[in-house]
Amino acid sequence: MTISNPAIRNALTNDMAKDFAAACEEIESDNRIGCVILRGEGGTFCSGADTASWGETYSGGTLTDEAYELSDAMYGSFVRFGQLPVPTIAAVRGAAVGAGLNLAMAADLRIVAEDARIIAGFTAAGIHPGGGFFTLARRLAGREIAGALGLFGMEISGARAHEVGFAAVCVEDDQVEPTASRMAATTAKDPLLARRVKHSFQIETSGQYLTWDAALEVERGVQMWSQERRLRAQAER
Known part of the structure; x- marks a missing residue:
């Protein structure tokens, strides 16, 4: 899946959120x-929500039914991706900012470029974090990093993101997508x-940690089931 709006660094529009949800639906059923x-297309992951698109959405006020519906559609598509x-x-190259960072955090695993830019950016833009930012960030990297990014607007590099557990793999920029493809191939073959x-x-x-015996x-x-399936496949060769 490619986030493609290169004219504004792959910022997300309302229409893109709808397309994203539709793509998730196709994946679920296939x-x-x-x-x-x-x-992201062109070496940038996602610069957040397209402010012009959202400005139109909020032209009648931020508390209108339409504004709420469109906000639900945007963040709902992120949840759908995460689920x-x-x-x-x-595969994070360039910048992952705001809503784009939320989207990266919704994935099961992050592969980042060493010089990638991880930026919450909400408070710098004068808005409260959205999309469950603190929950996702704390789940990945703990309370300190969640606070540094979301409360204090700290930017971290891909290399630092890897150090603090925010990303599983950190490589040079031109190796991000090839590395992602190699890792995906192992899982995708079955x-x-x-x-x-x-x-x-x-x-x-x-959610909450399971006890070991529950796990x-x-x-x-x-x-x-998987062991039986493997044994059957071996017997059929």
């Missing part, structure tokens, strides 16, 4: 898909297994 890579039944990778594993991943990591129960049945 069982041949075993992994999704989200990237896809297949593993997802955000779409059914990928979806089963993603389901367990969501259960065990999305064993969550995983046990699906792991036994």
Whole structure:
């Protein structure tokens, strides 16, 4: 999946949010898909929401029914991406700002360029963070980094993001997308297994931590299914 609005550094418009949700729906229903890579066109991940688009949305006020519906559509598409039944990778080059950063955080894994720019940018723009920013940031990198980014507007590099656990992999800029493709290929070769594993991943990591014995129960049945499936495949060769 490619975020494409290069004239304004891949900023997200209301129409793009609708297209994004529609693409997620297609992925959900296509069982041949075993992994999704989200990237930005032209070396920039996403510079946030398109201010001109949102200015039109709020022309009648920020509390109108239309404004709420469009906000729901934008952030709802992020949630839909985060809840896809297949593993997802955000391939982050250039800047990930505001809503674009939220979108990167919605992925299961982030691969970042060493010189990528990780910027919340909400308070600098005079607005409160949205899209569940603090919940997502704390889940990835802890309270301190969530506060530094969201409360105090600190910018961090891709290299620093990797150091603090915000991203799993950090490489040179021209290696971000090839690395994402290689990692995705391992998972995507067996779409059914990928979806089963993603389901367990969501259960065990999305909310409160499970106890170890509860995690064993969550995983046990699906792991036994996968073992039986592997043995059958070996016997059929």
